[in-house]
Amino acid sequence: MPMAVDVDGVSKTYVTDGVKTPALNAVSLSVGEAEFVGICGPSGSGKSTLLSLIGGLERPDRGQITVFGQDLGALSDSQLIDFRKRHIGFVFQDFYFLEVLSVRKNVALPLRLRRLSRRQIRDSVDTALDLVGLGHVADKRTRYLSGGEKQRAAIARAFIANPGLIICDEPTGQLDRVNARQVLDLLRALSDRGTTVVMVTHDLVAADACDRVILLDKGRVEPAPRQQAHA
Amino acid sequence: MLDLIANSLRRTWLRTVLMIAASTMCFLLFGLLGTVFLSLNKSVTGDDSGRVITVNRINIQQPLPVRYADEIARTEGVADVSLGVWFGGYTEQPGQQFPAFPVRGAPYLALYPEIAVDPAGRARWLDERRGVLVEQRLADEEGWQVGDAVVVNSLIWPQQDGSKAWSFTVSGIYRDDSPFGARTLLMHYDAFNEARRFGTDTVAWLVFDLAPGADVADVARRIDDRYLNSGNATRTQSEEVYQQAYLNQFGNLSQIVMILAAAGFLTSFLVLANAQALTLKERARDYAVLLTLGFRRATLALAAVGETLLTVGIGAVIGLSVAWAYIVWQPIDLGSFLPDIDFHGEVLWAALPILLLLAVLASAAPLASTFRLQIMESLR
Numbered sequence: 036m037p038m039a040v041d042v043d044g045v046s047k048t049y050v051t052d053g054v055k056t057p058a059l060n061a062v063s064l065s066v067g068e069a070e071f072v073g074i075c076g077p078s079g080s081g082k083s084t085l086l087s088l089i090g091g092l093e094r095p096d097r098g099q100i101t102v103f104g105q106d107l108g109a110l111s112d113s114q115l116i117d118f119r120k121r122h123i124g125f126v127f128q129d130f131y132f133l134e135v136l137s138v139r140k141n142v143a144l145p146l147r148l149r150r151l152s153r154r155q156i157r158d159s160v161d162t163a164l165d166l167v168g169l170g171h172v173a174d175k176r177t178r179y180l181s182g183g184e185k186q187r188a189a190i191a192r193a194f195i196a197n198p199g200l201i202i203c204d205e206p207t208g209q210l211d212r213v214n215a216r217q218v219l220d221l222l223r224a225l226s227d228r229g230t231t232v233v234m235v236t237h238d239l240v241a242a243d244a245c246d247r248v249i250l251l252d253k254g255r256v257e258p259a260p261r262q263q264a265h266a
Numbered sequence: 267m268l269d270l271i272a273n274s275l276r277r278t279w280l281r282t283v284l285m286i287a288a289s290t291m292c293f294l295l296f297g298l299l300g301t302v303f304l305s306l307n308k309s310v311t312g313d314d315s316g317r318v319i320t321v322n323r324i325n326i327q328q329p330l331p332v333r334y335a336d337e338i339a340r341t342e343g344v345a346d347v348s349l350g351v352w353f354g355g356y357t358e359q360p361g362q363q364f365p366a367f368p369v370r371g372a373p374y375l376a377l378y379p380e381i382a383v384d385p386a387g388r389a390r391w392l393d394e395r396r397g398v399l400v401e402q403r404l405a406d407e408e409g410w411q412v413g414d415a416v417v418v419n420s421l422i423w424p425q426q427d428g429s430k431a432w433s434f435t436v437s438g439i440y441r442d443d444s445p446f447g448a449r450t451l452l453m454h455y456d457a458f459n460e461a462r463r464f465g466t467d468t469v470a471w472l473v474f475d476l477a478p479g480a481d482v483a484d485v486a487r488r489i490d491d492r493y494l495n496s497g498n499a500t501r502t503q504s505e506e507v508y509q510q511a512y513l514n515q516f517g518n519l520s521q522i523v524m525i526l527a528a529a530g531f532l533t534s535f536l537v538l539a540n541a542q543a544l545t546l547k548e549r550a551r552d553y554a555v556l557l558t559l560g561f562r563r564a565t566l567a568l569a570a571v572g573e574t575l576l577t578v579g580i581g582a583v584i585g586l587s588v589a590w591a592y593i594v595w596q597p598i599d600l601g602s603f604l605p606d607i608d609f610h611g612e613v614l615w616a617a618l619p620i621l622l623l624l625a626v627l628a629s630a631a632p633l634a635s636t637f638r639l640q641i642m643e644s645l646r
C-alpha cells in the first residue's frame with residue numbers, strides 16, 4: 036500500500052525561556068492512503084506536536100517526514116505553505132475562524148487561493164455546506180454558531196479544496212455525543228472517498244471510529260498499538 | 267484579500283473607529299496648519315517684485331522722517347519712491363480692521379502694478395485730495411460705490427479736532443490679487459499728514475524700485491550708511507525679506523505651525539499604533555489560521571498594510587474635507603495685516619506622503635507579526 040504519511044525517527048524539543056521540553060522522541064509511524072488513523076495518548080504526550088509536524092506547521096529537530104512522497108524537510112518555507120495549500124486540510128479543536136465573516140466566507144477561504152471563479156467557489160461552498168448539514172446557516176457569522184456547527188463548518192473548510200490529507204486535533208473534544216458522532220461520520224465519509232485522515236483524540240468512541248489507533252506516551256510511540264479492523 | 271481586511275476591521279469596531287478618528291484629527295490639523303503655512307510662505311516667496319523697502323532700523327514700528335523719501339529718491343540706482351503709514355482702518359468693529367495706507371499716489375501705483383484700477387478711477391483719485399482707492403473685496407463688504415462719501419475710523423490717528431473718524435470719497439475701486447492685496451484701501455499721504463494731530467511728517471516705511479542695473483545690496487548699503495548716525499537709522503531690504511521680517515513679528519508663525527503639525531502627526535501615530543497593539547493577539551491567531559490554510563505571509567502583510575491604509579485614508583478624506591470646508595466657509599482671519607488664507611492644492615499633495623508614512627508606521631506591528639509569527643505558538 037502506498038504511504039500517505041511517513042514519519043521516520045522524528046524528535047522535537049521545545050525551548051522556552053531556557054527550559055527544554057522534549058515533546059517527541061524518535062517517533063516513527065506511517066499512515067496509508069485513505070486510512071483513517073487515530074492518535075491517542077495522555078495529555079502532554081506530544082500528539083498536537085506530531086500533527087503540527089506532519090502538517091508542516093513546524094519543523095522537527097531530527098528525523099524525516101514524508102507526505103505523499105514529498106520530504107517536507109526539503110521544502111522552503113514558502114514551498115511548505117504551497118504544499119499545505121494543495122495537500123493538507125486542518126481541523127482544530129478550537130475551530131479557529133475569522134469570526135466576523137460568514138460561514139460561507141470562512142469555508143471559502145482555501146478556495147480563494149486557487150484560480151476559481153466566484154461562481155465555482157459559491158457552488159463548491161454550497162455543496163460542502165450541504166454535505167455537513169449547514170446549508171441553513173451559510174450566511175451566519177461563525178461567531179454565532181453552536182459548537183457542533185462550528186466543528187462541522189471547520190471540517191467543510193478542511194475538505195473543500197480536496198486535500199489528500201486531513202489532520203484533526205481533537206475535533207470532538209468540545210462536542211456532545213450526538214455532535215461528535217456527526218463529526219466522526221463526516222470524517223469516515225471523507226476517508227471512504229479516498230482522503231487520508233489523521234485524528235488526535237482522547238475520546239474512546241472517537242478512537243473506535245478509526246481504522247487504526249496509534250498510542251503516544253511521553254513523546255514515544257507505544258510498541259503495541261491496538262489494532263482494529265473496521266467494517 | 268478584501269475579506270481579510272473586512273474581517274480585521276469589523277472584528278473590533280472600536281479600534282477601527284478609533285483609528286479613523288485619530289487619522290481624521292491628524293489630517294484635519296494638517297489641512298488647516300498646512301494651509302496657514304503655505305499661505306505664509308507664499309506671501310513671502312510668491313512674488314519677486316523687485317521692490318525695496320526702507321524701515322526704521324530699531325524696529326518696523328518706529329517711524330522715519332518723510333524727508334527721507336526725497337533724499338532716497340535722489341540716491342543713485344533708485345527709481346520711483348513712495349511711502350506708507352499704517353492707518354489701522356475699520357468701519358464698525360475695531361477688531362475687524364482692513365489694511366489702509368496713506369501713500370504717495372502716483373509713484374505708489376507705479377510701484378504696484380498688481381493694483382488694477384481703471385484709468386478713470388486712477389485719474390479721479392489722483393485728483394481728489396480726500397479720495398480713497400478701495401480694493402474690490404472691501405468695497406463689496408462695505409457696499410461702497412464710486413462717488414460715495416464714507417467714514418473710515420483709525421485705530422491710531424486722531425485728526426486735529428481729536429476725532430478718529432475720517433471722511434473720504436471713494437474715487438475708485440481696484441482689484442489686487444497679490445497675497446497682501448485683498449481688502450486694502452489707499453489714501454493720500456499729504457492730506458492725511460496735514461489732518462493728523464501728531465506724528466506729522468513721519469512715515470512707517472519707504473518703498474522704491476531700483477533703476478535698471480542697480481543692485482539691491484549696493485543701494486541698500488548706501489542708503490543705510492547715510493542714515494547710520496542720524497538718530498533715525500534705516501534698514502533697507504528687498505520686499506521679500508521685509509515681509510519675512512514682518513511675519514516674524516508674529517512669533518515665527520511658520521515654525522509654530524510646523525511644530526503643531528508635527529505634534530499632531532506624532533499623537534495620531536501613537537494612537538494608531540496603540541490601537542493596533544490592542545488587537546495584536548487576536549490578529550496573530552487569525553494570521554496563524556490563514557497561514558495554516560496556505561495563505562502566504564506576503565498576502566497577509568499586504569492585507570495588514572491595506573487595512574491601515576484604508577482606515578488612515580478614510581480619516582484623511584474626512585479630515586481634509588472638513589479642513590477645506592472650514593477654510594472655505596469660515597475663512598481663517600489671522601488679523602487684517604496678514605495675507606489671505608486659501609486652501610491650496612499643494613496641501614493635498616503634501617498629505618499623500620504623510621498618509622503613506624502614517625499608514626506604514628501604524629501597521630509596523632502587525633506587519634512584523636505577519637513575518638515573524640510562529641503558527642503553533644499563536645494557536646495555543
Ligand SMILES: Nc1ncnc2c1ncn2[C@@H]1O[C@H](COP(=O)(O)OP(=O)(O)OP(=O)(O)O)[C@@H](O)[C@H]1O
Pocket residue numbers: 049050051056057058076077078079080081082083084085642643
Ligand atoms: N510551543 C511550545 N513551546 C513550549 N513547549 C511546548 C510547545 N508546544 C508544546 N509544548 C510542550 O510539548 C509537550 C507536548 O505538547 P503537545 O501539545 O504536543 O501535547 P498533547 O499530547 O497535544 O497534549 P494535550 O492532549 O493536552 O493537547 C508538552 O509538554 C508541552 O508543554
Ligand SMILES: [Mg+2]
Pocket residue numbers: 082083084204
Ligand atoms: Mg494537544
